[in-house]
Amino acid sequence: xxxxxxxxxxxxxxxxxxxxxxxxxxxxxxxxxxxxxxxxxxxxxxxxxxxxxxxxxxxxxxxxxxxxxxxxxxxxxxxxxxxxxxxxxxxxxxxxxxxxxxxxxxxxxxxxxxxxxxxxxxxxxxxxxxxxxxxxxxxxxxxxxxxxxxxxxxxxxxxxxxxxxxxxxxxxxxxxxxxxxxxxxx
Amino acid sequence: xxxxxxxxxxxxxxxxxxxxxxxxxxxxxxxxxxxxxxxxxxxxxxxxxxxxxxxxxxxxxxxxxxxxxxxxxx
Numbered sequence: 001x002x003x004x005x006x007x008x009x010x011x012x013x014x015x016x017x018x019x020x021x022x023x024x025x026x027x028x029x030x031x032x033x034x035x036x037x038x039x040x041x042x043x044x045x046x047x048x049x050x051x052x053x054x055x056x057x058x059x060x061x062x063x064x065x066x067x068x069x070x071x072x073x074x075x076x077x078x079x080x081x082x083x084x085x086x087x088x089x090x091x092x093x094x095x096x097x098x099x100x101x102x103x104x105x106x107x108x109x110x111x112x113x114x115x116x117x118x119x120x121x122x123x124x125x126x127x128x129x130x131x132x133x134x135x136x137x138x139x140x141x142x143x144x145x146x147x148x149x150x151x152x153x154x155x156x157x158x159x160x161x162x163x164x165x166x167x168x169x170x171x172x173x174x175x176x177x178x179x180x181x182x183x184x185x186x
Numbered sequence: 187x188x189x190x191x192x193x194x195x196x197x198x199x200x201x202x203x204x205x206x207x208x209x210x211x212x213x214x215x216x217x218x219x220x221x222x223x224x225x226x227x228x229x230x231x232x233x234x235x236x237x238x239x240x241x242x243x244x245x246x247x248x249x250x251x252x253x254x255x256x257x258x259x260x
Contacts, residue, residue, distance in 0.1 A: 010251060107239035
C-alpha cells in the first residue's frame with residue numbers, strides 16, 4: 001500500500017493517542033504493557049504540539065518529495081524505494097553524524113540519545129507492506145489523521161496539512177475501522 | 187545569522203551558528219555554510235535549530251487554521 005499521511009488539524013483534540021500508538025508500534029515487543037517496561041523506552045515518531053491559541057496538531061516527518069535528509073546522508077542510511085514511498089532510516093550504515101537532523105527544514109528528525117537511534121516517521125512502512133494502515137491513523141479517535149491511499153481518487157496537493165477532505169472509514173488488514181481515504185479536495 | 191565569536195577565537199573551536207529564536211549554538215558556521223551550498227537550504231532554515239523549526243511550522247499551521255476558521259483564508 002502506498003499513500004500520504006494527511007492531517008486534519010481542525011479535528012485534533014490533542015489526546016496523544018497517536019503518540020502512544022506510534023511508540024508501541026516501534027517498540028521491541030509491539031505490545032503496550034511490555035513496551036512500558038522496555039529499556040530504552042520506545043519513542044514516538046509523531047508528536048502532538050500545542051500552539052498558542054487552543055491549537056493542537058500532530059507533527060511528524062512530512063516525507064518531502066526532494067528530501068534534504070536523503071540527499072545529505074553520506075552513508076545512504078536514509079533512503080526511499082521510490083518517489084512515493086516514505087523515507088526509511090537504516091540502522092546499519094548510519095554513523096549518527098546528525099546531518100539529517102540538522103538539515104530537516106521542519107525539525108522532524110531527531111537522534112534519540114537513549115537508544116542511539118534516529119527517530120523519524122516512516123509511515124509504519126512495515127505495516128504498509130502488509131496493506132495495513134499506519135498505527136497512528138488506526139489509533140486516532142477523531143479522524144484527524146488520515147491515510148490518503150495512492151490511486152484512491154484524491155487530488156494532488158493533499159500533503160498540505162489544512163486540506164479539507166471527506167472522511168470515508170475503511171477497514172485495515174486486521175479488520176479494524178480506520179481513517180483511510182481522502183476523497184475530495186475542496 | 188549570529189555566531190559565537192568567543193568560541194571561535196578563545197577555545198579554538200569553529201564558530202557556531204546560534205538559533206535566532208532560542209539562541210542555542212547548534213551547528214558549526216562552516217558546516218552550515220557547506221550545507222547551504224550543497225543543499226540550497228534557505229537562510230530561515232539554517233538560522234533556526236530543529237526544535238524552533240518545528241515550533242515555526244506549528245505557528246504557520248496555527249495561523250492557517252485560524253484563517254480557515256474565521257474565513258479569512260486565501
